[in-house]
């Protein structure tokens with residue numbers, strides 16, 4: 166079904182009011198977009214911050230006469246004749262298909278490839294992870310996942326135990342197993358991530374070497390020689406006391422999900438337990454690595 170879309174420039178202050186009015190006028194969906202390039206990272210729990218210059222995008226079932234809607238908007242005291250808007254036709258698309266068409270095999274480091282499960286493997290002799298992220302995070306296209314995959318590829322993982330804290334699609338745990346790790350443990354607060362990780366481990370023939378847990382079910386005394394956690398700076402700082410005990414003395418740690426400017430404070434937080442390296446960067450993001458001290 167085609168749609169007709171009304172795009173309105175406004176401020177964060179008026180976006181919610183306009184959204185309510187447009188829903189009353191018959192819009193079937195409202196989204197907010199950034200009107201200028203103003204990134205918002207890591208909002209606090211329960212906060213939904215908006216951009217100073219917000220675009221309210223209202224979708225209507227086509228055909229729909231938007232003239233009366235625009236006329237009503239112009240009567241609002243905070244809008245008046247300054248209304249900045251655009252009306253566009255939106256063609257119906259198979260969004261899942263579109264996403265699948267845009268996801269291609271990608272190489273990380275020297276040995277490792279992530280290959281969407283619906284594509285041909287470009288190099289059958291490489292270490293290939295066949296992946297379908299499902300509803301979970303982790304395709305390799307995000308710089309933080311890429312930084313972790315490159316790190317795993319650079320390690321000698323033969324016979325090592327690995328923990329993937331915040332496993333999402335299971336991409337890091339499955340990659341570690343295919344790169345030679347003996348066992349991996351994936352932990353995630355989201356049961357959809359646990360399901361996706363299980364399916365990806367099965368797809369890659371490593372399911373019997375991957376244990377998956379919600380945090381509350383994590384076994385007591387769990388420890389590994391390698392731990393990778395791609396979450397976000399806030400949770401990584403809060404979880405530091407829990408994460409540090411999971412790494413054996415001499416074991417290796419990688420943390421990502423950090424913006425460049427957050428790397429130093431997270432590095433200092435983990436430096437009490439780990440000999441930390443200089444951060445590595447990709448685009449706006451960073452990765453920290455370190456070796457567990459024998460305390």
Ligand SMILES: C[S@@+](CC[C@H](N)C(=O)[O-])C[C@H]1O[C@@H](n2cnc3c(N)ncnc32)[C@H](O)[C@@H]1O
Nearest residue numbers: 302303310331332333352353354355358395396
């Ligand atoms: C950015 S995704 C990373 C997924 C995948 N490991 C990757 O590198 O692409 C972060 C994952 O951490 C999980 N997560 C967030 N907070 C967590 C917590 N406190 N304990 C365990 N997992 C958590 C999220 O559900 C999500 O699946």
